[in-house]
Amino acid sequence: MTAAVELGLLYATMALGVYLTFKILNFPDLTVDGSFTTGAAVAAKLIIDGISPIWATLAGAAAGAAAGAVTGLLFTKGKIDGLLAGILTMIALYSINLRIMGKSNLPLLREDTLMTPLREANMLGTVSGILIFAGIAVAIKLLIDWFLHTDLGLSIQATGNNEQMIRSFGVNTDRTTILTLCISNALVALCGALVAQYQGFADVGMGIGLILIGLASVIVGQAVFGSRTIFISTIAVILGAVIYRLVIFFALSVGLNPNDMKLISAVLVIAALLLPRWGFLKKIPSLRQLRTTAAVRAS
Template sequence: MSSIALLGAIELGLIYALVGVGVYLSFRVLDFPDLTVDGSFPLGAAVTAVMLVSGVDPWLATAAGVVAGALAGFVTAFVTVRFGVLHLLASILTMIALFSVNLRIMGRPNVALLTEATVLTPWLGGVLADEYVRPLFLAVVVLIAVALVAAFLRSEAGLAMRATGANPRMARAQGVRTGVQVIAGVMLSNALVGLAGALFAQTNGFADVTAGVGTIVVGLAAVIVGETFIPGRRIFWALIGCVVGAVIYRLAVQTALSIDMLGLQASDLNLATALLVLVALVLPKLRGKVRGKLRTGASS
């Protein structure tokens, strides 16, 4: 693997780390399986791209992408909480609707940003080469996001959200408005995904309506791989695990595609993704069985 491919994999891994943190909030904290991310990722990219082409300040355009992602999460959570629709079905309906919404926003399947100023523009062309600046910039953004999310989850509101996911009946008995917590949590989750989409569009130079295909799988892979490599119950380390898992996932995919002996091509990305997630799911169980057998053998 070349250095450019390595840095590119790390760059994509850091972008999808934000998706992993968002998926962790919905799946692990709230116990809310949410497939909206496949639509809110390209939504954040689409809103940001259209505003950049219109001459809007890059930071304001990025913030708009974050808000758009949060609104997508609001729709899913509101339909579930207010009308009692199953969360999976509500998120699938929102995801499907967002495909048309994204086309409406962009007016065409994709928007190019190669000549537009982005949040990265002031940092490019300096002492460091651009291929190093992008992952460093994204690393700072991801660490800030992780620190803010960790601080929120330790706050009173965050504890109420965690209680809602752990035991909603007991949370309601303690006076927690669980419906509000679910809506807020899913909005925060998709806001992070919208931020990832906005940064994806600006680092890659385009926004595409199909950019969100498989995003939920990548997010789940980041969470599962992170839990495998950084086990523990502390919130901060769980979030760091999502970041590490996303980077390891992208590096593994890039490595698999770079090994000529395997014969994989770019079109095999989804196959490689499915296999990596399967391995990440199976390995902890196999490790637990091996440990159990070793303990049984030692005791006998």
Template sequence: MLQILMGALSLGLLWAIITIGVYITYRILAIADLTVEGSIVMGAAIAAFAITNGINAYLAILLAFLGGLGAGLITGLLHTKLKIPSLLAGILTMIALYSINLRIMGRANISLLRVDTAYTVFENMGLNHMSSVIVLGLIFVGSVTGILYWFFGTEIGCAIRATGDNPQMARAQGINTNTTIILGLMISNGLVAIGGALIAQSQSFADVQMGIGSIVIGLASVIIGEVLFGKRNFYVRLLSLAMGAITYRIIIAVVLRLGMPANDLKLFTAITVAVALSLPVFRSYLVPIKKSFKRGE
């Protein structure tokens, strides 16, 4: 059981980075960005290609980040400059990335078994693979959380938040909402690509199919985090994302343990997210009286 929990923790920490990326678009910008499904693979593909060609694993993660920024930029330009609805813009980039990722890798799958990955440093210190993933995962989640906490408190960060909150107001305050939307999409997909690069190295392969369903997993983690750990302030929210991602992995590990076929996982996740997203509707049926009290009617 401990082994399962440790496994869920390690995978959850890596997915936490992706979850934070999804949060930036879904909650801060109020856009459901499907680019994620492609940029997670792009991160894995770039890292795998770079590492197998002898490039340092950390440099490879940086390259993956840059690739993710590019993917976000494309979606952003499609949405803001060419006025394509955000959902469709994300789908277009996602589909385009499938071909691009195949080109980067040269084939559908790259093995990372016999090369030095980002975890090798820790393994050389005597940690086993899973502990190495947890240590590096903690370092990444900690730094990303800290950097984003700072960033969204800066003038640009506040402008991005205002754009997602009320674009009309943002423009009236002199904010170029096209720029802030593009910037948000870039940062989001950059983080997702880092997550993809770290996941590929931890599972020792990159696969062109590995992104399928990732947006739903990201959303599930965001929502679980919000429900279980609250959204009192921004710092708590950022931490709750990591906790949500880890909790999601624990739930999955438990239901698999209870005998659910692995093939049904995506169905299970989709249903979980659908239920969680429709909670407000159910709530409005259940407590109309309480609500009207609140409004003072």
């Protein structure tokens, strides 16, 4: 189960990227299925070629940002529908990723990666490993929280809420859209680079269906923990990524076929979307209500 929590914390970086586009920018970006693999492919290829794992990981994130920029340019300058722009970039990235890797799978088990010190110290799969990955996720979360409260971050939020209004105030919404897509896909690619090093390989198909995992993390997390503020929302996204991985872990533990993982993900998202509308979750007191009740009783 500790491995599931570790993976959930690693995938939280990707979920935060999905949160930026789907929740903040209100943009249906499907580029992530390709940019995740791009980050893994670039990092794996550079590590095999002898580049430092740190620089290789950063290069993977930069490649993801470039992919996001392409989607942004297709949408803003090419006037292509946002959903279609993401699909086009995702499809193109499949061939590009194969070009980068040279073959469909790149093993990293014999290479020094960012996970090698943790693996040699027997920290992976332990509480120490969980704390390290949690620290990384929280650091990225706090950086996103800070950025979204800057003038530029507020402009991005306004672009997602009411593009016409914020444009009337002189904000270049094309720029905010492209920048958000770059940041989002950089986070997704960074996650791909880290996951590839954690699992010991990069595969050309490792990003297929990833958008569903990201949406599941965002929707489930915010359905359970709420989204009253950005601070709470980003915490909910991280916890949602962990919950998703734990659900998959327990589903496989009871004997479900690993081939059913995408089906489980779809059912989880549907449940998170429908249960609040049916009033089921409304009857469950929120964490804020529980704290208020406890404070009243204590006084």
